[in-house]
Amino acid sequence: MIVATWNVNGVRARTDAVIAWFTERRPDIACLQEIKTQDEGFPREAFEALGYHVETHGQKGFNGVALLSKEKPEAVTRGLPGGEGDEQSRYIEGLWRINGKPLRVASIYLPNGNPVGTEKYPYKLDWMARLERHASDLLERYEALVLAGDYNVIPEPIDAKHPQAWVEDALFRPETRRAYRRLVNLGLTDALRATTDADGTYSFWDYQAGAWQKNNGIRIDHLLLSPEAASRLSGAGIDKHVRAWEKPSDHVPVLIDLTA
C-alpha cells in the first residue's frame, strides 16, 4: 500500500493538479499540508468522487493539514499534544486497521521558523520538542507508525543543492538539525534515505530565480517510520514530474510502499 505526503500550497488553487495526481498515483493514504483553507472550504466532493475519505484540520488563510484515504480511519485526532494556546493547524493523526493490524499515520506541517531572531524560531524549536515527546509516546505502542509531512528541515548537506547557502536558515541551523536528529534517534527510519543515498534528491524547489530549471532544490518533506513500519518498507520515491505541471505547488509528493 502507498502512503504519501504532499505540501500542496493551497488546495483550492491546486484542486485540478491534486486530483490529477490522485488519479494517476491512487495513494492508499495521503497526507496533505498547507491546504490554506478552513474545513468547510476543502473541495471534499472532488475527492469523495474518486473514492476517498477526507479528514481535515483547516485554518483560515494559512497552514492546514488533511488525511485522505481509501479506507475510512477508525479514529482521528487533531492538533499536536502539549500546545496550550497554539491556534495553528499543523497536525492531524489517523488510525487505520489493515488486515487486522493497526497503522497510524500523521500529517505534519512543522513550522518554518524564519526569520531566525523573531518569535517564529523558538516556536519552531518548541513545536519540534512537542513532536519528539508525542512520537516517544506513540512508539511505546509498538504499532506501524508513519510520521509524514513537511518538516521544514534539511537533515544533511546532501539534502540541498547549495547547503552553504542555508547554514543560517531556520531549515538548516544546527539547533534545527539537532532537534530533528533527537526525533529520528528515538528509533525512527527516514524512509527515503533507507532506499537511496543519491544526491540531487529533493522535494521542494523555490518558485523564484529558476530554481526548478537549475535543480536548485532541498529535501524537506519526510516520512519517518517506526520499526514496525520500517520492516514493511518495500520502496520509497518522489513524484518529481509533478513540479513541471501547470501552476505547480513548490513541493512534490513523496511516497512509500508498505507490504501488507
Place this chain on the structure above:
DNA sequence: ATGGCTAAGGCACTTAGA
C-alpha cells in the same frame, strides 16, 4: 534566498512561505 514568485484575504496591498 539580503527574496527574482505565489496564495489568500478582500479589493490595495500585506502577510507568509522556505
